[in-house]
Amino acid sequence: MKPFIQARSLHAHYGESHVLQGVSLDIGSGESIGLLGRNGMGKSTLIRTIMGHVPASSGAVTIRGKDCTRAAPHQVARLGVAYVPEGRGIFPNLNVRENLQVAARPSFEGRSDWTYHRVLQTFPRLAERLEHGGQQLSGGEQQMLAIGRALMTNPDVLILDEATEGLAPLIIAEIWRIIASVRTTGMSTLIVDRNYRKVLAHTDRCVVMEKGCLVENQPSVELAGQPDLLMRYLGV
Numbered sequence: 001m002k003p004f005i006q007a008r009s010l011h012a013h014y015g016e017s018h019v020l021q022g023v024s025l026d027i028g029s030g031e032s033i034g035l036l037g038r039n040g041m042g043k044s045t046l047i048r049t050i051m052g053h054v055p056a057s058s059g060a061v062t063i064r065g066k067d068c069t070r071a072a073p074h075q076v077a078r079l080g081v082a083y084v085p086e087g088r089g090i091f092p093n094l095n096v097r098e099n100l101q102v103a104a105r106p107s108f109e110g111r112s113d114w115t116y117h118r119v120l121q122t123f124p125r126l127a128e129r130l131e132h133g134g135q136q137l138s139g140g141e142q143q144m145l146a147i148g149r150a151l152m153t154n155p156d157v158l159i160l161d162e163a164t165e166g167l168a169p170l171i172i173a174e175i176w177r178i179i180a181s182v183r184t185t186g187m188s189t190l191i192v193d194r195n196y197r198k199v200l201a202h203t204d205r206c207v208v209m210e211k212g213c214l215v216e217n218q219p220s221v222e223l224a225g226q227p228d229l230l231m232r233y234l235g236v
């Protein structure tokens, strides 16, 4: 079966800076992938290039077998790819209920598994704060709301970039619980997080980026057993 998302030899630049240097990555249906690498290695840029936020200088992105190399972010999202960027992405002037409801739509294939009620069951903290404005929420609640909004679009792939960054330990634990629960539904996930142990534990496969290139691509359980390699690429 063809991968759901296929990135082929992607290059991307910020001005003169050559940030992605020929990255190829497949994300299969239902597959959970971790994207590891030290700061500044190009992880967010890879995601942003797949999503259409950063133009590829060369290479190709295919989603559902359709060429999306020059697609706009909203077109990629319509194909079933939900992206929760680093730093979140909620409407600060809308309350929790409105933030969730405006995001609602069926999946590309017409499924509506993730209803408003299911999202609230998954995030009980949000259910208690329905009338609170986005800007009144704590950082952790805003992050949950951003993930909740992504789920309301009934995506086939959920991309989380540093979803636990700067949050309190209890909230971080809650977010990993939600990631684990989403994974059991068969949704594909692509996860970037500084806690590589958690990433290894919550994914089927991990890829490692170094200076704009993919240098490792292995089942997570195998990578977890190679401390020397992790040390080399992650400095841990």
Ligand SMILES: Nc1ncnc2c1ncn2[C@@H]1O[C@H](COP(=O)(O)OP(=O)(O)OP(=O)(O)O)[C@@H](O)[C@H]1O
Pocket (backbone or CB within 6 Å): 014, 017, 019, 037, 038, 039, 040, 041, 042, 043, 044, 045, 046
């Ligand atoms: N908008 C931008 N304009 C110019 N340079 C950028 C921009 N965004 C990122 N960069 C640079 O591109 C390189 C890759 O950044 P990127 O954010 O993709 O890395 P990352 O692996 O996700 O790291 P981090 O965890 O620090 O976000 C870095 O050198 C960064 O400084």
